Amino acid sequence: MYDVIIIGGGPAGLNAAMLLGRSRRKVVVFDGGQPRNRWARNMNGFLSSDGAKPGEFIQKGRSELVKYGVELKQVEIASATHSKGQFVVNDREGTVYHSRKLLLATGLKDVWPEVENFEAFYGKSVHHCPYCDGWESRDKAIAVYGKDRSGIGQALAMKNWSDDVTLFTDGTDELQRDDLELLKVNEVQVVKEKILRLEGEDGNLRHIVLQGGEKRAQQAMFFSEGTEQQSDLGEMLGCEFTSDGVIKTRRLQKSNIPGLYVAGDAARDVQMVIVAAAEGAKAGIAINMELQQEDRKKVG
Ligand SMILES: Cc1cc2nc3c(=O)[nH]c(=O)nc-3n(C[C@H](O)[C@H](O)[C@H](O)COP(=O)(O)OP(=O)(O)OC[C@H]3O[C@@H](n4cnc5c(N)ncnc54)[C@H](O)[C@@H]3O)c2cc1C
Numbered sequence: 001m002y003d004v005i006i007i008g009g010g011p012a013g014l015n016a017a018m019l020l021g022r023s024r025r026k027v028v029v030f031d032g033g034q035p036r037n038r039w040a041r042n043m044n045g046f047l048s049s050d051g052a053k054p055g056e057f058i059q060k061g062r063s064e065l066v067k068y069g070v071e072l073k074q075v076e077i078a079s080a081t082h083s084k085g086q087f088v089v090n091d092r093e094g095t096v097y098h099s100r101k102l103l104l105a106t107g108l109k110d111v112w113p114e115v116e117n118f119e120a121f122y123g124k125s126v127h128h129c130p131y132c133d134g135w136e137s138r139d140k141a142i143a144v145y146g147k148d149r150s151g152i153g154q155a156l157a158m159k160n161w162s163d164d165v166t167l168f169t170d171g172t173d174e175l176q177r178d179d180l181e182l183l184k185v186n187e188v189q190v191v192k193e194k195i196l197r198l199e200g201e202d203g204n205l206r207h208i209v210l211q212g213g214e215k216r217a218q219q220a221m222f223f224s225e226g227t228e229q230q231s232d233l234g235e236m237l238g239c240e241f242t243s244d245g246v247i248k249t250r251r252l253q254k255s256n257i258p259g260l261y262v263a264g265d266a267a268r269d270v271q272m273v274i275v276a277a278a279e280g281a282k283a284g285i286a287i288n289m290e291l292q293q294e295d296r297k298k299v300g
Contacts, residue, residue, distance in 0.1 A: 001098045002026050004287055005089055007077045008105035010035045012264025012276035014061040016103050019284030021068025032076040036107050039123030044132050046274045080233050101259045101287045106231040108265040113145050113223050116197035124203030126221045134161040140219035143208055148174040154224050155188045170195050242268055252286035253279055261287055
C-alpha cells in the first residue's frame with residue numbers, strides 16, 4: 001500500500017513527488033514517457049532554466065528524487081478505480097497497485113492541423129503558445145493557421161511579437177466583413193487558399209506552399225486547434241470536466257473525488273511547465289496535509 005500513487009512523470013507529477021518524498025511519504029510515480037513538449041527544441045519561460053532542453057530538465061528532476069526514496073516506474077497505467085477510501089491502479093503489464101491518495105498529472109496532447117510536413121517543423125518553428133515561443137519568433141514573417149474564423153484572435157495577438165503577420169484560413173472562407181476590416185486596420189494579411197505543404201530544412205520553416213503552387217515566405221507558424229486529455233483515467237475515475245476538456249479542480253488541486261488530486265496541463269489553468277510544477281507542489285502539500293489529518297491521534 002502506497003501513501004500516494006502519482007500517474008504522470010512530467011513537471012507536475014515530479015514536483016508533487018519531490019514534496020511528498022521530502023515529507024517521508026511512500027510514493028510511486030508511473031510515467032509513459034510522452035511529455036507534451038517532446039517535440040520542442042527548448043523549454044522557455046521557466047526562471048533559472050529558460051531555454052533548457054526538455055528531456056534534460058526531466059532527467060534532472062528524476063535524479064533529484066532518488067535521495068527521497070521516490071519510486072519511478074516507466075510504465076503506462078491502463079486503469080484506475082476507487083472504493084472505500086482506497087485507489088487501485090493497473091499497469092499495462094497487469095500489475096496491480098494500491099494507495100491511499102492518487103494524483104493525476106497525465107497532461108494533454110495538442111490537436112494538429114492537417115497539413116503535410118507539419119511534424120517536421122513542430123516545436124522548432126511551428127508552435128501553439130506565444131508565451132513559450134513568441135520571443136524566438138520576434139520580427140519574423142509569422143503565419144497563423146486557423147480555419148474558418150478560429151485564427152483571428154491569435155493573428156491579432158501575434159502582432160505583439162512581429163509586424164509581419166499573415167492569417168492562413170486553409171481553403172475556408174468564413175471571415176465576415178467586420179473580421180476582414182479588423183484584420184486590415186491591424187495590418188494582418190489574409191490568405192484563404194488551401195495549404196499544400198510546409199517547406200524548409202532542419203525544422204526551420206521557409207515556405208508555405210499553396211494548392212495553386214504559390215510559395216509564401218514564412219519563418220514561423222502558430223496555430224490553436226485545441227487539446228485533448230492524454231489519458232482517459234480522469235473520465236474512468238468520474239472526474240468533472242470543464243467545457244474546454246480539462247479536469248475541474250478546487251482549492252489546492254482537489255478534484256470532485258475525495259482523495260483524488262489533479263495537477264498540470266490535465267487540470268484547469270495556464271499550460272506551462274512552471275505552472276504545472278507549481279500545481280504539483282500545491283497538490284503534494286495538500287495530499288500530505290490530508291494524510292496528516294487522517295493519521296493524527298485524537299485525545300481521549
Ligand atoms: C511543442 C511544445 C512546446 C512547448 N514549449 C513550452 C515552453 O517553451 N515553455 C513552457 O513552459 N511550456 C511549454 N510547453 C507546454 C508544456 O509542455 C506543458 O505545460 C507541460 O509539459 C505540462 O506538464 P505536465 O506535467 O502537466 O504534463 P506532461 O509534461 O505532458 O507530462 C505528462 C506525463 O504523463 C504521462 N502519462 C499520461 N498518461 C499516462 C498513463 N496512463 N500512465 C502513465 N503515464 C502517463 C505522459 O507519458 C507524460 O510523460 C510546450 C508544449 C508543446 C506541445
